[in-house]
Amino acid sequence: SALTQPASVSGSPGQSITISCIGTSSDVGGYNSVSWYQQYPDKAPKLMIYEDTNRSSGVSNRFSGSKSGNTASLTISGLQADDEADYYCCSYTSNTTHVFGGGTKLAVL
């Protein structure tokens, strides 16, 4: 089943926010294979973080990924207006498939 993400988070410009992604030992906790995607309305997703903690080429160092047990997290520091988007986590699973989280809408107030 889908990984669990908060439906929404919000922050003010300059602040930091963290989006959690809760799975199980059969997915998030079992492999170094969590990735994070940013999606603007009516646009294709964009890879931000891969293999739990690695930033994709060209992605600002304000974005960072971490993991503890069955929970992965995406932290965005120094929030900017154009960070406002939907964010999805994704993990490899023990069934050799992948699963996405339900998505989190980030509002920059």
Added chain:
Amino acid sequence: QLVQSGAEVKKPGASVKVSCKASGYTFDSYGITWVRQAPGQGLEWMGRISVYFYNTIYAQKFQGRVTMAAETSTKTAYMELRSLRSEDTAVYYCARGTTGTFDLWGQGTRVTVSS
């Protein structure tokens, strides 16, 4: 880049075949993953094809209804979904990669299932 075929409108029970043409990289060095997004909903992983080994893995939800293929001569991947129902109305994306690092995405193909 990955360039997908255009929007489709299908009747319930019909099939749809979406194409995804690759350029700018060695096609058979990467797999292709298919992801869909229903209106107002999140991303859903459908399955993947390893172009080099030509093997496929599908999400259980789509087993028996989906076929993914790749043609190295034209650098094109395909996803066919059969027995369409209204719940299959979505934007379908292809993405480069099969290990979870989906680093290049097509622009999406809107498929509408309606009688």
